[in-house]
Amino acid sequence: MKLVKKIFNPIKVTCLLLIICSFIVLEAQENNGIIGKWVKLENDNKFTFHFIEGNRFEIIIKSDDGESYSAHKGNYFINNKKLPNTIDLKNISNFAGPLFSILKIIDLNTIQISKFSNKWKLRPLSFDKNSTLIFHRKPTKGNT
Numbered sequence: 001m002k003l004v005k006k007i008f009n010p011i012k013v014t015c016l017l018l019i020i021c022s023f024i025v026l027e028a029q030e031n032n033g034i035i036g037k038w039v040k041l042e043n044d045n046k047f048t049f050h051f052i053e054g055n056r057f058e059i060i061i062k063s064d065d066g067e068s069y070s071a072h073k074g075n076y077f078i079n080n081k082k083l084p085n086t087i088d089l090k091n092i093s094n095f096a097g098p099l100f101s102i103l104k105i106i107d108l109n110t111i112q113i114s115k116f117s118n119k120w121k122l123r124p125l126s127f128d129k130n131s132t133l134i135f136h137r138k139p140t141k142g143n144t
Contacts, residue, residue: 034078038111038135049113049135051076057089070094078103086123087113102127109137 040047048060055077061070074092078085084102092099099116100123106112114124115131124131 033105033108034111036140037138039138040133040135042133047133047135048138084127088120089116106134111135111137 034051035053036051038049038051040049045064046062048058048062050058050060052058055075057074057076059070059072062068072092072094074095075090077088077090079087084104087101087103089099089101097118098120099118100120101116102114102124104112104127111134112127113133113135114127115133117123
């Protein structure tokens, strides 16, 4: 009987450690490493997508001449369980209703977001080169 207890104790400890490690990994995936500022230059506009802790975001759109400026804030939700990952923007300031899209993290400094839909059932299912935006992480002062 003591032999059985000695065998099961290391197994229990190992299982417990695996469970704890999996929760740590899942928590890290929730964030996706997406926190930070992401920039896209298109035509004469500069789009800055700022993902902030607490699932908040800010989108800033500036014209190249600096005359035109638009800012929107709200909450974002990323679903890692779907492929491609989905992103929902809700409670958007200066905008009526939520927006829905798909997101792909290409690498540590590049993300791909498809065009947004105002209805979740019409969310894109795949990436189309004509309606996809590629954002690059804006380096922070410590990482330049």
